[in-house]
């Protein structure tokens with residue numbers, strides 16, 4: 001089996017972003033960047049499948065500014081075999097990302113695409129489902145357990161009601177939830193080895209896709225701030241406040 | 250403009266998140282239809298037909314829609330999408346799973362998790378775990394939207410008299426199939442629509458200790474939530490997780506116990522009316538959003554809190 005893993009380079013989730021002075025964007029210059037956490041989980045799952053002998057090859061792909069190469073090196077150091085950098089200065093949105101990924105799938109012909117359920121910068125939660133739709137493939141979103149059985153994937157999905165188990169035919173797109181696994185850290189020898197692994201560079205145009213976004217983000221603002229509250233000294237005082245507010249009693 | 254709302258339901262009852270989605274739909278369209286896709290779901294369609302402001306209810310019934318997979322549901326939505334300029338679903342795992350698949354098939358850029366309708370083509374939504382509020386405009390002729398249901402009032406469940414129109418469901422795609430659902434039954438109110446939510450974090454320490462959170466929830470008639478750390482540690486099931494990647498809640502009262510207040514957690518609860526935090530660390534960031542903060546050991550404070558609430562209830566009843 002061959003697995004394709006799309007990974008997005010995002011602002012490190014522990015860093016608080018600032019809005020640009022002109023209110024027309026988010027200032028990400030000099031901010032610490034990281035691999036989208038859900039994509040790290042996707043990489044880990046693909047590598048484990050390779051280690052279990054289920055997968056023959058793990059290929060990573062990222063779309064973005066040339067520095068996505070750094071993110072791809074991390075993926076290679078974790079254990080992916082090779083990588084594809086789709087370079088563009090455009091901040092690609094989910095539908096265009098899905099169309100670019102479809103073109104990569106057409107070339108690579110993987111049996112499985114494992115990717116994050118959500119990029120923690122735009123919080124869209126769309127690309128995997130869109131890619132599956134464009135390919136006419138099944139999708140298994142929000143996975144917390146994946147098993148390959150009889151040419152199908154059995155996936156436990158984290159849904160609002162609890163856990164839902166589905167079976168999808170392969171090839172398929174699976175998106176990861178937080179509890180699927182705990183991603184490994186790359187070891188130093190593997191980081192060294194990754195330097196020699198191949199990273200192919202291409203562009204959306206080479207893949208025949210126009211990356212121009214359809215959605216226009218016209219304004220960026222601080223969310224309304226909550227009024228700072230008070231400290232209560234005791235449980236008794238807390239209860240008195242809640243009674244006063246009419247929420248208990 | 251006309252809009253189609255994809256109803257969320259379990260073939261027996263309409264999920265109230267559908268009512269909030271109808272409200273969002275009415276902000277951008279004069280005519281709002283509701284699609285009920287299911288099996289043996291006539292009662293759901295009748296419920297939907299009574300929602301105020303709904304023009305028509307489209308009822309698609311087929312055995313494979315009893316526990317529908319996104320692949321099959323997408324085909325059904327596409328057969329009725331027709332001349333609706335807007336398609337909406339709640340931003341629940343149901344809507345998040347379905348709508349991007351529909352949007353891609355229609356070649357429409359979806360706008361996820363809207364919290365406000367500014368104009369029929371312009372919406373507000375959060376990015377970066379709730380840290381930035383954006384205004385987004387679409388250039389597509391159609392819009393596909395998921396709706397943060399805590400940001401919209403519920404449409405009145407009674408008062409409407411929409412016509413119920415049966416529609417034919419396309420056959421199963423065979424791409425995916427439902428196997429089973431593991432739901433843990435509870436008598437408590439549903440988390441996203443509860444009036445009071447009590448959430449526990451890593452500070453609670455163990456699954457057994459979560460009984461303390463349950464006692465407080467019982468005293469307050471509350472639903473139970475949890476931080477990601479508590480879920481990861483196995484103290485609480487995944488469907489209790491509140492936050493950026495869990496559920497969004499906005500109850501009248503939110504009580505955070507042993508939760509530090511990471512931005513990813515705040516993203517899921519900071520629109521609550523009153524926030525109470527109990528944490529032994531006076532520096533915990535949760536206190537920055539709490540209306541009432543109590544710096545105390547939860548193992549001391551929570552039992553006392555339960556006791557005092559019970560006492561008030563007893564006195565109220567007497």
Ligand SMILES: Cc1cc2nc3c(=O)[nH]c(=O)nc-3n(C[C@H](O)[C@H](O)[C@H](O)COP(=O)(O)OP(=O)(O)OC[C@H]3O[C@@H](n4cnc5c(N)ncnc54)[C@H](O)[C@@H]3O)c2cc1C
Pocket residue numbers: 013037038120449450451452453475476477478479490491492493494495496506507508509510511512513514517527528529530533545546547548
């Ligand atoms: C991509 C991504 C997505 C995420 N999504 C979510 C999400 O949806 N929801 C979410 O919650 N988190 C999410 N997180 C995790 C988040 O960043 C925090 O790690 C998490 O919220 C911490 O949970 P916590 O507050 O329970 O634990 P901690 O941060 O460990 O806090 C425990 C708190 O308990 C207090 N405490 C300990 N003992 C006691 C005691 N005896 N009495 C009183 N107080 C005590 C401590 O002072 C501390 O403040 C996400 C993270 C990432 C990277």
Ligand SMILES: Nc1ncnc2c1ncn2[C@@H]1O[C@H](COP(=O)(O)O)[C@@H](O)[C@H]1O
Pocket residue numbers: 006007008009036038039061062063064092094097115116117118119120122123124125126127128
């Ligand atoms: N620019 C990108 N490059 C590679 N993968 C991406 C990109 N954007 C989105 N993805 C993938 O799509 C998932 C969901 O992203 P989103 O739909 O934006 O929330 C991410 O977790 C990635 O796996």
